[in-house]
Structures are given as structure tokens and as C-alpha cells.
Amino acid sequence: MSNPIIADNKPKKVTLEKDKKYMFCACGRSNNQPFCDGSHAGTGFSPKSFVAKEDGHAFLCQCKHTDDAPYCDGTHSQFDKDQVGTEGPG
Known part of the structure; x- marks a missing residue:
């Protein structure tokens, strides 16, 4: 497995x-x-592993392709529902 599974878009x-x-x-x-x-x-x-810097809500990546892991950077917008559960592009 060379690319992570896209858990959600x-x-x-x-x-x-x-x-x-x-x-x-x-x-x-x-x-x-x-x-x-x-x-x-x-x-x-x-x-x-990461340590939360503050109490509160955060949006964590589920497409697994963010450049700011674990936080979402909007990369998920390039994936559609059909790609969820598959290995994404390199």
C-alpha cells in the first residue's frame, strides 16, 4: 500500500x-x-501523534492527503464520493 485509503472526502x-x-x-x-x-x-x-494546543473544536483530515496533518487543509475537495475507501493518487 503506497497511498493511504481515503476515509472520507x-x-x-x-x-x-x-x-x-x-x-x-x-x-x-x-x-x-x-x-x-x-x-x-x-x-x-x-x-x-499530536498534542492539542487548546480546548475546542478542530477539523481533522479524513482524506489523508493534507499537507497539514492532522488538520484539514482543503485537499479533500479534489476527491469525489467514488474515491472514498480507495487508495488516493500519489
């Missing part, structure tokens, strides 16, 4: 707690999107 709004560590799913296989559930085992992908 829109970001997920989540509530984060300041100074709490989170594990962001980078492979797109997690059933707990956008967070890691260990489904990356054997894929060559690793989750991205």
Missing part, C-alpha cells in the same frame, strides 16, 4: 482537550476516524 469536526495527546490515523483504515485504532499494522504507515 470531508473533514471530521472533533472536540480536543488542551495538552492531551492524540494519535491521528495516517493510513485511512481505522474504524475510529480520524483517530488511530491500530489498523495500520503491516501497511508501512504509522499514526501521527
Whole structure:
């Protein structure tokens, strides 16, 4: 698997707690999107750990192609519904 699975073509709004560590799913296989559930085992992908800088809402990437992981940067707009659940382009 060279490219991550596109888990969704829109970001997920989540509530984060300041100074709490989170594990962001980078492979797109997690059933707990956008967070890691260990489904990356054997894929060559690793989750991205991050610490929330403040309490509140954040929009986390689910297309897995953002340049600002774990945060959405709008890259998902290039993917349509038919591409969800598939490996995206390189």
C-alpha cells in the first residue's frame, strides 16, 4: 500500500482537550476516524501523534492527503464520493 485509503472526502469536526495527546490515523483504515485504532499494522504507515494546543473544536483530515496533518487543509475537495475507501493518487 503506497497511498493511504481515503476515509472520507470531508473533514471530521472533533472536540480536543488542551495538552492531551492524540494519535491521528495516517493510513485511512481505522474504524475510529480520524483517530488511530491500530489498523495500520503491516501497511508501512504509522499514526501521527499530536498534542492539542487548546480546548475546542478542530477539523481533522479524513482524506489523508493534507499537507497539514492532522488538520484539514482543503485537499479533500479534489476527491469525489467514488474515491472514498480507495487508495488516493500519489
